[in-house]
Amino acid sequence: MGVQELDVERLIEELTIPEKISLLAGKDFWHTVPIERLNIPSIRVSDGPNGIRGTKFFNSVPSNCFPCGTGLAATFNKDLWVEAGELMGKEAKMKGAHVILGPTSNIVRSPLGGRAFESYSEDPLLSGHAAANIIKGIQNENVVACLKHFVCNDQEDDRRGVDTLLTTRAFREIYLKPFHIALRDADPGALMTAYNKINGIHVSESKEILQGILRDEYKYEGATMSDWFGIYSTKTALEAGLNLEMPGPTRFRLPIQTLHEVQANRIHTKTIDDNVRYVLKLINRALKADIPHDVVESANEDPAASEILRKVGDESIVLLKNEGNILPLSKTSVAGQEKIAVIGPNAKAAQDSGGGSASLTARYKVTPWEGIKKKIEEGGNTVSLEYSLGAFLDKNLPDVADILENEKGEKGVTAKFFKNAPGTKDRQQFAEYLLPTSKLFLSDFTDPGLELGELLFYADFEGYFTPEETADYDFGASCLGTAQVFVDGKLVADNKTKQTKGDAFFLGLGTREERGTVHLEKGKKYHVKCEFGTSPTYTLEASQEIGGVFFGFRINSPAEIEITKAVELAKSVDKVVLVVGLSKEWESEGFDRPDMDIPGATNQLIEEVLKVNKNVVVVNQSGSPVTMPWVDQVPALVHAWYGGNELGNTIADVLFGDVNPSGKLSMSFPKKLEDNPSYLNFGSINGQVWYGEDIFVGYRYYEKVKKDVLFPFGFGLSYTTFDFKDLSVAADDENVTVSVKVTNTGSVDGSETVQVYIEQSNPSIIRPVKELKDFGKVFLKAGETKSVEVKISIKEATSYWNGYQDKWQSEKDTYKVLVGNSSDNIILEGKFATSKTFYWLGL
CATH class of the missing domain: 3.20.20.300 (Glycoside hydrolase, family 3, N-terminal domain)
Known part of the structure; x- marks a missing residue:
């Protein structure tokens, strides 16, 4: 063009x-x-x-x-x-x-x-x-x-x-x-x-x-x-x-x-x-991107894209514990049928990302259950697989678009838009959509049926639900605007006549969730409808946003009952995979976490399962550390982050050994929140936050004060073993070149990360014990040896910020080169010396 x-x-x-x-x-x-x-x-x-x-936020083209x-x-x-x-x-x-x-x-x-x-x-x-x-x-x-x-x-x-x-x-x-x-x-x-x-x-x-x-x-x-x-x-x-x-x-x-x-x-x-x-x-x-001005947004359905997402996801997963080599799991069972239970609130949920502007409508999502089930099928179904929820995670009631249907049996939420309020005679409908979510933010909603800037209109979001179990069910909605949820015409949840400020939407503009309970019978079809009015109907404060509503429902089951079901299943199987962690409701733009704990009854679930089955693999999904009071009792622990579209496949790849894990923690996992250096200085106090830990963030702090952590920065295990040897350090006035030979000494192909840290021998100011200055990742077949080399500029390897000079300063001194595979596992040590002290600015 x-x-x-x-x-x-x-x-x-x-x-x-x-x-x-x-x-x-x-x-x-x-x-x-x-x-x-x-x-x-x-x-x-x-x-x-x-x-x-x-x-588009509303009804966006999948990504x-x-x-x-x-x-x-x-x-x-x-x-x-x-x-x-x-x-x-x-x-x-x-x-x-x-x-x-x-x-x-x-x-x-x-x-x-x-x-x-x-x-x-x-x-x-x-x-x-x-x-x-x-x-x-x-x-x-x-x-x-x-x-x-x-x-x-x-x-x-x-x-x-x-x-x-x-x-x-x-x-x-x-x-x-x-x-x-x-x-x-x-x-x-x-x-x-x-x-x-x-x-x-x-x-x-x-x-x-x-x-x-x-x-x-x-x-x-x-x-x-x-x-x-x-x-x-x-x-x-x-x-x-x-x-x-x-x-x-x-x-x-x-x-x-x-x-x-x-x-x-x-x-x-x-x-x-x-x-x-x-x-x-x-x-x-x-x-230079040469994008046509009239381009129509489209999803990338190229299988090659999924391959890249899966490769990135595979390499991101970190193996934190593997006592007794309980991992990898086997897809096949030879002597009698092995039984595996998959338990936990994230097992059948697709935690693809955290919340806020980073989240999007994923083109598809693979849950951990689906990924694990596919592996078992590849093994000929000689291993049996069973599931139990175990505990709830949702901060609010879950998205229900995947269990609602329209009159044609199509999955999704039917959205009908009107100029007039519910109950108005001859309501004027101007739009209709079938949507893949019941978490609806209309910030950028437009339609030919609306005048430019017209904020006041109404929508009915509805579908049919057929329960798989006779029980009480909780229904609820939070909104920016007003909302009421009806089941077969009966009002169940009211966020219209009684509204309380909450943190709905990543801007924190909406209400708290209002709930109600109704008894439903297994196999009977129920009509579920959420009647919504946009922000001009909001009773709490004025807003320039159009508004939105999050509505959902789930079975009303006390935590003790769900844990009991999971424990009974765990007793009857050979191994348990517990898929736990956080979600975009707990980690999101718009608010900070109140503590480091996994919310709800998850920790209790893990502890109770461990009492009846010792062959437990915990898969945690979160974007940052969580406390793990059960960690010493768990033989295997995998950290899987928020894994994108392919999250279920990547978790299964690692659990069953089709991929040898090579991820390394990108942050330290402290034992408890109080150990974190920012603990006393996090959050706004009267409009200020003081970064009182100064340069001692993360491992820089833990190492300086000799504070043990749960898992250190840069840490991650493998299904094979590696040996580092023949460290070479060569320096001139411009660069220091570090090379090391890495051998895969085990029987499984795998990748290892060589981490290069620098420590100044005689600093004139307080400095961290050591600082990461470069790294290199290498893939090795079993028994193979390769050299890894990194070149670091002297000024980047040695300098600190001199506030008096208002410049970077590199001191004439001897510097240690510390090479290992995590911040707390230094395997080889070398050194180099600089010939002069100098100052610098710029890039």
């Missing part, structure tokens, strides 16, 4: 001041403003970090969902990150998106962070390399990556107003470092600013950060954009260098008001031109 590159400087001369101002904010939620007179096109952006949603960020990082595989990024780039084009709003490269400062799962690691180097290589992959497809959230957006509590207080050393060494690495190695075309303040100033209006560090020091030439509604001023943000306000239409760069500021010489025309220049450069870069 070909693209015509914009002549940026000529356009700056030809654009009028009002046209320039219009370019500095989005046109709508996903697009920039076009200037047709000068053939400046609109470009499209799209979430996100673990899959490309496209332009491929990748494992969450902390899972991606756990692969420790630079080449695989590039491959994943390339798939993201391809899928962005299929959604018509020129810019991907990701990757997320904030620090997992605490296990409680609501978006911890979306970031990569507690370690800035691992975070930076993961981001850089994913960006490389995305931009190999000529799609622009927008690195986010710059910087210190490490909690959800009061995220738009919280003032992050920290030392310049922590700012540079920990929180800026991932962005530093990604900018240096991959040059993302765009950068998204964080919501929060840093030391008193919002990042989106900090000239010190956006101009002093980003432009002057890092020499960054990409565009800066705000997080959505993350802009707080007109003049200050423009002068700081916040190029693009998102989303549109603008709130702060209104044409009349901003033009008035320019005409009054309060905002210099050069400031306008400088910001427009970066927006035009972004458009030029985006046009």
